[in-house]
Amino acid sequence: MSENITKELLERLSCKDPDCQVARNAVMENGLKASAKNGEVQRTLHHSFSVKLKQGAITNQKQSGRCWMFAALNTFRFEIIKKLNLENFELSQSYLFFYDKLEKANFFLESILDTLDEPTGGRLVAWLLSAPMNDGGQWDMLCSLVDKYGVVPKYAMPESKASSASGEMCSALTTKLREDACRLRSAYGNGAKREELAAQKEEMLGEIYRILCICLGEPPKTFDFEVEDKDGKFIRECGLTPKAFYEKYVGLNLNDYISLINAPTADKPYHRSYSVKFLGNVKEGRQVRYLNLEIGELKKAAIAQMKDGAPVWFGCDVGKCSTRDGGVMDTNVYKLEELLGVKFGMDKAERLDYGESLMTHAMVFQGVNLDEDGKPNRWRVENSWGEEPGEKGYYVMSDDWFDEYMYQVVVNKKYLSEELVKEYESEPILLEPWDPMGSLAVVRD
Template sequence: MNRSIEAAQLESFESDFQRDPAKRVAQLAVTSNGVNKSATDPFVQREDRHQFSVQLETGKITNQKGSGRCWMFAALNTMRVEVMRRLNLEHFELSQNYTLFYDKLEKSNYFLETILDTLDEPTNGRLIAHLLQAPLNDGGQWDMLCNLVEKYGVVPKDAMPETACSSSTWEVTSYMTRKLREFACVLREGHAAGKTAEQLRNQKEVMLCNIYNMLCIAFGNPPKTFTLEVRDKDKKFIRDEGLTGRTFFEKYVGWDMGDYVSLINATTADKPFHRTFTVKMLGNIVEGRPVKYLNLPIEDLKAAAIRQMQDNQPVWFGCDVGKCSIREGGIMDLEALRADQLFGTEFGMNKAQRLDYGDSMMTHAMVFQGVNLDESGKPTRWRVENSWGKEAGVDGYYVMSDDWFNEYTYQVVVHKKYLTEEQRAELEQAPIELEPWDPMGSLA
């Protein structure tokens, strides 16, 4: 067999294609309509109904628009439920622009500190290349949100509304990324030229001021204090003056963020179940809460999520939303897109293989707002609150089949009281450190 493609091979391939009428029919469909539209199976909606035996109602659908803040929207959407209950509100929304501002600022500092910690690493080595790849993307992890909330609190959306740049972040993020890479260059070259650690840190202070200015120009200045003004379900007007982000969170959310823990389902050989993990150099606040996961079988993630929803509390989760998912009708089902039948080939890797070979990882965070349990108490489908506006799915909601959960859900966050006694004990283990480029270090 020759290493290069020969003319005879091309003739053989073409003959094989022409002999099969089904390939010609598939060609006509795909060239006219595209792959996913041609591969969509409309009959899955018979099983994936938007009806659930456990269903929460938690306010209007939100819209992250042209930003990658799904992890932030999902987390704030779980918190707003508590605000709505305490204030007897029909709807409420927390400011995603406020947490975005401080996340960008803290990530910039985290990046520059990481550069200072790795000054002797080769510029063309894997570690520095990884750090420079995306020092300031929009994505994040649950523990990063905990860091932001514990340091800065949260504010109502009208205290720091959206701007053009918060709703479409790519422009300002690209300019800030350029500056951070330039700053990394300045620090590393300064080190090579013999500058002291104190001199480099003084430079970093000036750099952070530059970043702060860019953030204020793009997102507005975050409020130091604000007044809460709302009208509740009974038409009672409520005013609370002189609040800060932290006092608002303490008074109207009141969670101990340390009580909420991340459970993952990573089935690769290097990640045994019932062990905890962290990821090197992954975070947003220096000396903040590190990312920490407890790896469990998928059924354990489901059980904890169900217990929390049965207690009328939504569940933050992370998944690979782009696989076997259709926007129209809001379906996440292994049978939703039959690309295998369309192309006449199987997509045969299992969950562990997809992680190992870069075919899947967590790409998006959303909120579980319900689940359908059969007569034996087993889940058959899950209700998903997305943050892509009401036009996506059915009024902003998706339905996820239980089989899809098995294959493409990677993380759920629950209060630790919904874990078993054994699982709570497992959480106390010192975490195994994963490399910065490990797939479980991906950001939603």
């Protein structure tokens, strides 16, 4: 057998069967996914649920990768709407976005200082330099921001062009931070002391802060909270700090919430706690930590929390087997194997190990449909891409899709056994920075 593609091999590979020609005509005219779309799926995955929570109007992250932040703030505003009897309410995503960028810049520069003795061309430094600034995040990173900075209503720090379409700002920040890393490492190579480097880092953060103020505006230190409830009652409280506002009007104890993941790979035994090296934003904030469990445990905990009247933040691979039209997430939404005449046979563990799948997007469960035996068969998903996709912004997820592409749910520890909580709180196994479980939810609309 030749190691090259020869004329004889090309002749043997030539596609002459009628099915291939029919498929080719369809795909060349309509595109791959449109030709493979399975119309039967949407008939069974309808938007009705036995457990359904009521939320405010759908939100829209637009051209930014803030899904993790939108999803978390959607769970927070749910509490405010319920407590104050509001028709709708939205928290400022731009406010936390500002501080996330600032904290990520500091985290990156501190990571550079921590790796000064590593070679520039080595895997670790190359990984740090690959994306010193992006929009993505994780649940624990959000908690660190809220613990430190609180939250504010959207009107107290509204959206800007740079928050809704963050690419240009992120590009400028990335360029500056890579330059800063170069300057710090060069100064160290020329004999600069750690104290000198720390002083340089502070000047660098001053430049980052200036860029953020120009792009996003400067965050408020205090604000007046004013809102009218469904019955016309006007609520006003003046001079609130963002932290005081969170404590009074959201009131969730974020230390009670635990990240459960499903990573069925051989290197990650179930019922163990995991963290990821060099993953975070707030340097002194909480450690990103997960408890790896069987997929059924994630479902059980999420259902328990929703039955108790609270939504669930989750992370998944939204781009796999999903469609914006009707908002369907189902493993059979496209019949690619039948159309192409080839088999796609990797399981979940293999997809993780070989880079075919990982968590890309965060959303919120706002309901689930349980069959007559109490088992879930479809899930109600609040997205943050505006009202156009799905059914007025809501998606429906099949339970099979949950099995294959769901990676993380965040639940209150009261819905878990004492044994599972102890497993979560055990000393975590540290994963390498490039491990798939270190991925950030960052998908844009």
